[in-house]
Amino acid sequence: MHLVYPAVLSALLFCTGLYGVLARRNAILILMSVELMLNAVNLNLVAFDVWLSKTAEETLHSGQALTLFTIAIAAAEIGIGLAIVLAVHRDRGTADIDRLRDTAEGHESHEGSAADGTDTDAPVTGAAAEKAEATA
Amino acid sequence: MSLAGAPQGFLSPTGVEIAFLLVGLVTFGAALVTVTTRQLVHAALWLVVALGGLAVEYLLLTAEFIAWVQVLIYVGSVVVLLLFGLMLTKAPIGRSPDADSGNRWAALTVAVAAATALIWVVVDAFRATWIDLDGPAAGSTEVTGASLFQNWVLPFEALSVLLLAALVGAIVLSRKAKTDSSSPLANSRTATESSRLITKSDEDSGSPSSGPKGRGGRSERVEANKRDDRGGPAAQEGAR
Numbered sequence: 001m002h003l004v005y006p007a008v009l010s011a012l013l014f015c016t017g018l019y020g021v022l023a024r025r026n027a028i029l030i031l032m033s034v035e036l037m038l039n040a041v042n043l044n045l046v047a048f049d050v051w052l053s054k055t056a057e058e059t060l061h062s063g064q065a066l067t068l069f070t071i072a073i074a075a076a077e078i079g080i081g082l083a084i085v086l087a088v089h090r091d092r093g094t095a096d097i098d099r100l101r102d103t104a105e106g107h108e109s110h111e112g113s114a115a116d117g118t119d120t121d122a123p124v125t126g127a128a129a130e131k132a133e134a135t136a
Numbered sequence: 137m138s139l140a141g142a143p144q145g146f147l148s149p150t151g152v153e154i155a156f157l158l159v160g161l162v163t164f165g166a167a168l169v170t171v172t173t174r175q176l177v178h179a180a181l182w183l184v185v186a187l188g189g190l191a192v193e194y195l196l197l198t199a200e201f202i203a204w205v206q207v208l209i210y211v212g213s214v215v216v217l218l219l220f221g222l223m224l225t226k227a228p229i230g231r232s233p234d235a236d237s238g239n240r241w242a243a244l245t246v247a248v249a250a251a252t253a254l255i256w257v258v259v260d261a262f263r264a265t266w267i268d269l270d271g272p273a274a275g276s277t278e279v280t281g282a283s284l285f286q287n288w289v290l291p292f293e294a295l296s297v298l299l300l301a302a303l304v305g306a307i308v309l310s311r312k313a314k315t316d317s318s319s320p321l322a323n324s325r326t327a328t329e330s331s332r333l334i335t336k337s338d339e340d341s342g343s344p345s346s347g348p349k350g351r352g353g354r355s356e357r358v359e360a361n362k363r364d365d366r367g368g369p370a371a372q373e374g375a376r
Contacts, residue, residue: 001153003265007258009160013167015251020171022243023236028221029176032183035214036167039190046199050274051267061283064275067202071209072295076302078214082221083309095225098237
């Protein structure tokens, strides 16, 4: 088999995942797109490992070992990512990452109306809470 | 065609190549539907098709152990985790019109540009490279196990520690939000209430002394925290 077929398929899958990461709004859909990108990398690793183990007689099988490690790390990543998304959803009531703008600078002017004003008045209320804490 | 110099031409594909192309088309189509559909649960289900297609591609590349690990971990657990996450975040079942953000055209431009560049480079570099799939399988369970436990033992053990850390981290992350009552939303709500109380007490008493103001804010905050605690487990059980 030509090496071009798995390489091109992996490039296409990676760019599909890239589009998903950039264009999606729900955090779980973004995690799915990240999974697609990781799988594209896995396909590349396996294809190149099979090619090298036959032509260069490489017996270390580093590509397949790295694929197994990538799969395990992706499973860990999806667990941690879902825990974070669930914590954010429990706190904010949304999994929409376009509305998590607490650390953004200079976006309040044209995004304040879309974000229910929850993040625009967050610094003010935070200061008020600190004041109440200090005076108590 | 400039590919005539290759020892094996692209115009006479072998059976494995035809199977790889067909399964690859299915995989790529499923991936496209995954990132473009507006129904969130359908995206997870199309992701199953894409990951299963990739498992078949691994089988065609004679990496059978990777293929079955892919089926077990991705199709078996990761997609189930994603579906659980979709249900726990109360994702809408039907079509949700705001699944895509406003910058999808910029994202499409970036993705198409990246795909063009990557495919151009990859085809230019590897168009004459041939994978010899005959002979013993390069990724049978025996070969993979031998290489994993002869050459990759230490990373393998480190990986188990990483999985344990991820497990503990996920548990801590999901427990903290349940028991810790000073979540940011509760904080902002209490803060607005306490500031409202401060202005009210200012209007009532007119005295600028800071003591009652602070105490009033504290008690109001404690009340709000209690309310949040009561709402927390109820929402938890509702989500379950």
